[in-house]
């Protein structure tokens with residue numbers, strides 16, 4: 001199920017402004033890759049190029065190549081909707097469909113994919129909620145609105161919704177930034193348990209979190225004010241946090257800037 005992502009020569013623009021420049025990197029399957037770097041260096045932009053969400057923004061465009069195993073995501077015959085199904089995303093703020101029940105929040109994508117029947121849907125909803133480490137907390141109130149859950153529960157609900165459709169890749173953009181420490185740990189545990197099956201990319205401003213959850217870490221930076229973001233280096237997380245190759249990485253992780 002998990003797939004390798006190979007990014008080469010990737011540039012992303014908002015109108016005439018280039019936000020990220022010449023990114024080339026590999027994201028390994030069945031592991032967690034963290035993206036770190038100062039605000040505005042293009043982490044979220046890069047994430048959105050990986051499931052063709054960038055181009056949804058008016059005047060935004062992408063140059064370069066993203067391969068998901070053998071599939072060129074920007075190939076002319078590729079359906080962006082199918083890409084978004086294969087590459088799921090969890091956002092910074094939990095965004096459950098507010099009026100929908102907990103059950104329907106998880107089932108929504110399945111229904112769009114043509115899964116029918118309360119029993120079949122029920123099985124997948126339960127499996128996804130268990131996978132997201134939320135089942136025990138919500139099993140007695142599946143018909144209540146998703147918006148009635150705590151922030152941490154809502155974020156795990158969004159993760160359940162994302163994994164229900166069995167994506168090949170899971171992108172998470174600061175998934176814990178709105179959560180308290182206990183919910184954060186629950187989400188981190190969940191990420192650790194999902195990585196056997198998925199290719200996971202997580203953007204985080206929390207260095208400890210990157211060190212705890214990821215196998216590989218990519219550090220991004222701006223060459224200067226008004227310049228596009230670039231990948232400075234990507235390596236094993238342990239190496240990045242103990243002995244990075246670039247001075248800029250060391251300055252950032254030791255809190256000298258950013």
Ligand SMILES: Nc1ncnc2c1ncn2[C@@H]1O[C@H](COP(=O)(O)OP(=O)(O)OP(=O)(O)O)[C@@H](O)[C@H]1O
Pocket residue numbers: 014019037038039040041042043044045046057
């Ligand atoms: N919708 C948009 N329209 C125009 N410019 C945008 C848009 N979204 C982001 N940008 C610009 O692109 C650059 C990269 O932004 P991005 O959100 O990718 O950074 P980031 O690394 O995720 O930052 P943060 O850590 O603050 O979330 C910034 O200069 C930002 O202002």
Ligand SMILES: [Mg+2]
Pocket residue numbers: 043044045173
């Ligand atoms: Mg961002």
